[in-house]
Amino acid sequence: MKEPLFDESAARRTVSLTLNSDLYARAKEAGINVSRVAEQALAGAYAEKAREALRAQMAADLRALDEFAEKYGSFSEALEQWKEGLDGDDELESLEGLKGSKGEQE
Numbered sequence: 001m002k003e004p005l006f007d008e009s010a011a012r013r014t015v016s017l018t019l020n021s022d023l024y025a026r027a028k029e030a031g032i033n034v035s036r037v038a039e040q041a042l043a044g045a046y047a048e049k050a051r052e053a054l055r056a057q058m059a060a061d062l063r064a065l066d067e068f069a070e071k072y073g074s075f076s077e078a079l080e081q082w083k084e085g086l087d088g089d090d091e092l093e094s095l096e097g098l099k100g101s102k103g104e105q106e
Helices: 021-029 034-072 075-084 088-105
Strands: none
Touching (some): 021 034
């Protein structure tokens, strides 16, 4: 489930905004709830900033993963090297058998 970006049930707060006076008058005359429009626009702008921050964090994480893999190799390569270092198939089979025995104990 997606976590909301802000508490939509939080109390309203009176703030001061500077708007084009003609636009504000026309919007009011047209019956537009300026507070609701401003809140929706602010929520959209905040959501976009949050998406940008998430994209930046994910890009940094992927760069770190790439750097790690370049320096130490990938996890799958390390696993293959580890498996190659085992003493024959008997040791590998005994390790794979642990998976089955663990499930039986639960």
